[in-house]
Amino acid sequence: xxxxxxxxxxxxxxxxxxxxxxxxxxxxxxxxxxxxxxxxxxxxxxxxxxxxxxxxxxxxxxxxxxxxxxxxxxxxxxxxxxxxxxxxxxxxxxxxxxxxxxxxxxxxxxxxxxxxxxxxxxxxxxxxxxxxxxxxxxxxxxxxxxxxxxxxxxxxxxxxxxxxxxxxxxxxxxxxxxxxxxxxxxxxxxxxxxxxx
Amino acid sequence: xxxxxxxxxxxxxxxxxxxxxxxxxxxxxxxxxxxxxxxxxxxxxxxxxxxxxxxxxxxxxxxxxxxxxxxxxxxxxxx
Amino acid sequence: xxxxxxxxxxxxxxxxxxxxxxxxxxxxxxxxxxxxxxxxxxxxxxxxxxxxxxxxxxxxxxxxxxxxxxxxxxxxxxxxxxxxxxxxxxxxxxxxxxxxxxxxxxxxxxxxxxxxxxxxxxxxxxxxxxxxxxxxxxxxxxxxxxxxxxxxxxxxxxxxxxxxxxxxxxxxxxxxxxxxxxxxxxxxxxxxxxxxxxxxxxxxxxxxxxxxxxxxxxxxxxxxxxxxxxxxxxxxxxxxxxxxxxxxxxxxxxxxxxxxxxxxxxxxxxxxxxxxxxxxxxxxxxxxxxxxxxxxxxxxxxxxxxxxxxxxxxxxxxxxxxxxxxxxxxxxxxxxxxxxxxxxxxxxxxxxxxxxxxxxxxxxxxxxxxxxxxxxxxxxxxxxxxxxxxxxxxxxxxxxxxxxxxxxxxxxxxxxxxxxxxxxxxxxxxxxxxxxxxxxxxxxxxxxxxxxxxxxxxxxxxxxxxxxxxxxxxxxxxxxxxxxxxxxxx
Numbered sequence: 001x002x003x004x005x006x007x008x009x010x011x012x013x014x015x016x017x018x019x020x021x022x023x024x025x026x027x028x029x030x031x032x033x034x035x036x037x038x039x040x041x042x043x044x045x046x047x048x049x050x051x052x053x054x055x056x057x058x059x060x061x062x063x064x065x066x067x068x069x070x071x072x073x074x075x076x077x078x079x080x081x082x083x084x085x086x087x088x089x090x091x092x093x094x095x096x097x098x099x100x101x102x103x104x105x106x107x108x109x110x111x112x113x114x115x116x117x118x119x120x121x122x123x124x125x126x127x128x129x130x131x132x133x134x135x136x137x138x139x140x141x142x143x144x145x146x147x148x149x150x151x152x153x154x155x156x157x158x159x160x161x162x163x164x165x166x167x168x169x170x171x172x173x174x175x176x177x178x179x180x181x182x183x184x185x186x187x188x189x190x191x192x193x194x195x196x197x
Numbered sequence: 198x199x200x201x202x203x204x205x206x207x208x209x210x211x212x213x214x215x216x217x218x219x220x221x222x223x224x225x226x227x228x229x230x231x232x233x234x235x236x237x238x239x240x241x242x243x244x245x246x247x248x249x250x251x252x253x254x255x256x257x258x259x260x261x262x263x264x265x266x267x268x269x270x271x272x273x274x275x276x
Numbered sequence: 277x278x279x280x281x282x283x284x285x286x287x288x289x290x291x292x293x294x295x296x297x298x299x300x301x302x303x304x305x306x307x308x309x310x311x312x313x314x315x316x317x318x319x320x321x322x323x324x325x326x327x328x329x330x331x332x333x334x335x336x337x338x339x340x341x342x343x344x345x346x347x348x349x350x351x352x353x354x355x356x357x358x359x360x361x362x363x364x365x366x367x368x369x370x371x372x373x374x375x376x377x378x379x380x381x382x383x384x385x386x387x388x389x390x391x392x393x394x395x396x397x398x399x400x401x402x403x404x405x406x407x408x409x410x411x412x413x414x415x416x417x418x419x420x421x422x423x424x425x426x427x428x429x430x431x432x433x434x435x436x437x438x439x440x441x442x443x444x445x446x447x448x449x450x451x452x453x454x455x456x457x458x459x460x461x462x463x464x465x466x467x468x469x470x471x472x473x474x475x476x477x478x479x480x481x482x483x484x485x486x487x488x489x490x491x492x493x494x495x496x497x498x499x500x501x502x503x504x505x506x507x508x509x510x511x512x513x514x515x516x517x518x519x520x521x522x523x524x525x526x527x528x529x530x531x532x533x534x535x536x537x538x539x540x541x542x543x544x545x546x547x548x549x550x551x552x553x554x555x556x557x558x559x560x561x562x563x564x565x566x567x568x569x570x571x572x573x574x575x576x577x578x579x580x581x582x583x584x585x586x587x588x589x590x591x592x593x594x595x596x597x598x599x600x601x602x603x604x605x606x607x608x609x610x611x612x613x614x615x616x617x618x619x620x621x622x623x624x625x626x627x628x629x630x631x632x633x634x635x636x637x638x639x640x641x642x643x644x645x646x647x648x649x650x651x652x653x654x655x656x657x658x659x660x661x662x663x664x665x666x667x668x669x670x671x672x673x674x675x676x677x678x679x680x681x682x683x684x685x686x687x688x689x690x691x692x693x694x695x696x697x698x699x700x701x702x703x704x705x706x707x708x709x710x711x712x713x714x715x716x717x718x719x720x721x722x723x724x725x726x727x728x729x730x731x732x733x734x735x736x737x738x739x740x741x742x743x744x745x746x747x748x749x750x751x752x753x754x755x756x757x758x759x760x761x762x763x764x765x766x
Contacts, residue, residue, distance in 0.1 A: 040234075042611055047620075090234030092318070093327050093360065095227055100329065107313045121258040123379065125236030127371040128364070137315030149612070153258065154382035162378045176617060226358075228605065233364050235609060240369070250400050251504040251517065253610065262398075262504035263607035264516070 032073065032082045033192060034109055038102060038133070039117035040126060041088035044145045047175040048117055049085040052076070052185075067101040077189025084109065092132040106138060112195055113188060117143045120150035120157060120172070134168060141169040141191050143184060148174040207254065207271040210245040216273035218243055218256075223270045232271070235261055243273060294366055297359060300324060300351040307344050310337040323348055325360040394613050397501045407505060410498070414489040415527065416567070423485030424478075424564030425571070432477040441469050460648050471644035474692055475637050482564035484629050486528040491624040495616035499524070500608050507606045513592025514548045515540070516604035522549055526557035529632060531724040533557070538731060544601035550732050551595060551740050554720040555747070556588035565691035566712045569698055576709045576766035583713050583755060639723055647682070656681065670710050670752040671760065673702055683715050684722070690715050705766030706759050714752030717744065 035052075039045045053072025070085040086105055087098035094100040106114065116133055118126035123144065133140045144157060163170040169187045173180035204219045218241050223229035236256050237243075246253040246260070252268045254261055304320035312319050312333070322330040323344065335341045355362060396402040441462075448462040462469045493499060499521055507517030515523075519540055526533035530553045537549040558566060570577040650656030656678075663677035675697060683690020694711055697703055703711065720728065720741070728737040759766075 042609070091230070091364075093230065093322065093325055094329070095230050095234075103329075110313070122236065123375055124257045124368075124371060125234070125238075125259065127374065128367045131367055131370065132318070135315065135321070136318035156380050156382075158378040158380075162374070165374050165377065221361075226360075228607075229358075229361065231607065233361075235607070238368050239365060247399060250506075250508045251606065253398055253504065260610040260612075261607060262500065262507075262517070262610050264507055264511070264605060266603070267605050267607050 032080045033112040033196075034084065035074070035076075035081045035113045035115060035188065035192075036084045036086060036106060036109060036111040037115050037117060038086050038089050038106070038129075040090050040119075040129075043117045043119045043126070044175045045085060045088075045117045048115075048143065048145070048173070048181075048184075049083060051175065051178075051181055052081075052083050067098050069101070069105065076185055077192065079189070079192055081112075081188075081192070084111070089129065091129055092136065106136075112139060113191055114138045114140045115143055115188070116140055117145050120144045120147050120155065121153060123157070130166065130168075134166065139191075139195055141171070141187065142166065144170060144172045145175050147172050148177060148179065204272045204274045207243065207245065207268040207273055208248070208252065208265055210273065210275070212245055212247055215242055215244045215276045217241070217276060219272045219274050221270055222272055223267075228267060228270070232267070235259060237261065237271060242276070243271070294362070296351055296354050297324065297362060297366075300347050303347050304344050307340055307347075308334070308338065309340075312337075321363060324351060325363060326358075390613065397498065397613065398504060398610065400505065403501065403505050407502065410493070414493065415486075415563075418489055419482060419485045419560060420564060420567035421571075423482045424568050427481035427485070428478055428564070428568070431481060432473070436473045436477050441473065444468050456652060459651070460645070465644060465647050465651060467641050467644040467648075470647075471640040472637070475633070475640045478565065478692055479561045480629070480633065482560050483528065483632050484625070486560035487625045487628040487632075488621070490525065490528055491621045491628070492616050493524075494624070495614070495621055497611040497613050500610045503606075503608060504610065509589075511604065511606075512596070513552070513589060514596025514599065514604070515545055515592070516606035518606060518608060519545060519549050522553065523557060526553045526559065527563060528560045528628075530554065530557055530559045530720060531635070531727050532628075532632075534724055534727045534731060542601060542604060544599050545604050547599065547732060547736060548592065548595050550728055550736070551743075552588060552592055554724065554728065554740055555591060555717055555744050556584055558584070558716045562691045562716065565695050566716065569691070569695055569708060569712060573705050573708070573766055576705045579709050579759070579764075579766060580712050580716075583709075583751075584716055587717060587751065635723060639721075642722075643682070650681075666749055669756075670714060670749070671756040672707055672711055673697075675702065676707075676711055679711065680715065680718060683718055690718070706756070706764065709759070709766055710752050710756045713755055714748050717748035717751055720744075 037045050037049055049070065049072065052074040054074075058071050067087055069087070072083050072085075074081045074083050084105065086102040089099050089102040091099070092103065094103050114133060116130050118130070130140065130142055142162075144159065144162075147157070150157065157172065159170050159172045169191050171180060171184035171187045173184050175181065205216075207216075210216055218237065218239050220239050221229055221232055221237065223232065236259050238256075241256050244255045246255060251262045251264055254263075254268075301317060301320040301324060304323060305316045308316045308319055314322075319330060319334065323334060334344065338344060352359060397406055444466075445462045448458050448466075448468075452458055452461070459466060461467055464470065502524065503517035503520045505517075506520050510517055510519055519537075522533045522537040522540070525536055533553050534550055537546050537553065540546050540549055566580070567577070570580060647656070650659075659681060660674065660677040663680065664674045667674050667677050676694070679690045679693030679697060681690075682693045691712070694703075694708070694715065698708060725737065725741065728740065732740075
């Protein structure tokens with residue numbers, strides 16, 4: 001349902017009109033660590049974003065574009081993170097404006113952690129982006145979401161092994177039913193510490 | 198690679214029939230990219246689920262709806 | 277070691293060209309001297325895949341771009357297929373190999389009920405009737421009867437007419453001695469008694485119930501099914517199934533839908549969608565009032581629905597024939613049906629209502645002020661008089677012109693004006709149908725028009741409105757003539 005992915009951000013676009021003053025906050029956030037969420041539409045990215053950030057979220061147009069990007073703050077481990085939710089992305093080679101913005105954002109924002117969220121049922125077609133992100137030298141970690149739905153179709157995934165093969169941290173979650181989220185947060189904190197060291 | 202003249206396009210499959218994707222003959226790059234991003238790739242097994250009003254087919258665990266013009270670009274070999 | 281592995285593209289021999297691609301990538305890597313933030317390997321591969329942005333960037337940054345370009349051209353010539361295609365394939369086989377090691381699949385045992393439900397929503401034989409059921413219960417029963425009926429009656433009758441209006445009128449009249457100012461704030465067309473009342477009592481319940489239904493439909497994964505069912509019909513009007521999303525949203529708010537139409541792929545589709553939204557899709561507020569207006573007369577409702585549908589298809593067909601440009605293509609993922617999460621649905625509904633309310637209340641106040649101004653200066657009466665012949669041609673009383681004038685400020689405002697007219701018993705069935713149909717087609721509201729200008733440009737927006745206004749009235753006259761000639765009473 002990728003066609004619908006804009007809808008919420010478009011409403012937020014209006015909300016942005018009211019919350020302009022909050023933009024100044026971004027200046028203050030510059031000392032925080034940065035975590036960027038990427039992934040295709042419909043993998044539960046926004047649920048994870050909401051879980052991390054709670055209600056203090058600002059939405060703004062990415063400079064010079066009509067694409068909206070949400071930003072919030074989250075305390076993960078002992079550190080404050082600026083969490084950025086990006087529009088849907090299928091591949092590192094952009095086709096749509098949304099994807100172009102996401103890639104630019106990955107370049108410009110210099111994130112401390114890039115969290116790639118994927119659908120456990122469709123790992124086959126989502127893992128190529130993980131490989132591309134790793135290949136690009138970005139600090140990637142993988143979230144295999146919708147584990148419950150994958151289990152329902154009889155699929156089990158060896159998360160440890162996947163993490164070993166890819167050489168990056170991997171978390172398994174079912175964000176919609178709040179499963180694995182604490183563990184995911186712990187892995188982010190751990191990765192953040194390791195990267196900072 | 199398989200010779201270009203073997204295989205049929207997706208619309209020529211019967212409902213419920215399975216086939217292996219041989220290649221994608223998309224005219225424009227955008228369509229090719231989008232299809233590839235949805236997991237429509239050579240070597241994948243495709244199952245045609247319905248033909249009307251739009252084609253619906255399954256590749257991996259992804260179900261995709263597409264019109265005839267696009268489906269004709271997907272060249273498959275019946276299993 | 278593991279870290280390095282996924283990056284290699286020559287370790288399988290699925291295709292002889294991968295050695296070539298791998299070698300080219302390595303050669304380019306060496307030639308890249310600047311810092312790109314992305315790894316050089318990644319840049320090299322993107323260059324080979326003809327990524328325009330990266331190519332432009334490298335061309336700007338590297339002195340020796342010619343050598344790089346030569347390698348790219350040579351590799352491209354050596355491979356029979358686009359490099360992006362080959363690299364994607366190779367990456368996919370890498371992924372498949374990884375996944376063979378980590379995924380184990382047991383016998384699939386999908387719930388048969390879910391499977392069945394999933395099936396019947398996309399098969400045309402069951403899907404189309406189901407679609408009408410969703411529309412009937414979601415739109416007509418819930419939004420039309422519950423939202424626009426029960427809730428509106430309660431808020432309007434039990435709260436505003438019983439308490440708020442008399443109270444405000446009393447306060448205003450006793451505190452402010454000037455009649456004009458009294459009228460600006462209260463009485464028949466005041467900011468509070470008309471503007472705020474319409475916004476809170478009529479529009480909010482209707483829009484709120486619509487957004488609730490839309491969010492549930494959206495979160496359940498039903499919209500792509502809708503898209504695949506209507507794709508064939510939409511192709512005839514120059515759109516593709518994907519456009520069903522802005523179109524359906526238009527039944528909630530055309531302004532919002534016009535904004536969302538930017539997700540359509542071609543400019544041609546965006547223009548057609550904008551035109552059809554402005555012309556033939558009534559927004560929920562308007563729809564709610566019109567449904568309430570015609571609710572006692574099923575045949576009148578039928579004529580109205582049929583007529584608007586006819587105009588929608590006919591104008592869409594015509595525009596698709598006239599406007600140049602490529603034919604739209606349709607493809608989208610069909611996710612499984614899911615039980616919507618209540619908190620998500622509520623959050624979405626709330627943020628949409630919030631947006632709507634913030635957009636609407638200033639407009640209602642502005643409209644009240646303009647109407648007040650028009651009344652005070654007599655400008656309004658002049659326009660209403662000037663419109664008299666048009667009203668006559670449509671077989672409507674002169675007073676209906678007021679509703680059309682209001683409709684310019686807000687779509688639903690006009691419909692609400694008709695509602696008042698009908699309550700006073702001034703309209704018969706045919707007149708009500710003609711008035712509702714014309715009003716539905718008639719101009720987009722101010723907010724929608726401003727978004728049209730912003731999204732499609734002044735010229736296109738003006739051209740669309742320039743077409744719609746005369747077309748709406750001509751259609752009204754034609755419909756009136758046909759109904760009267762056939763001697764229909766509704």
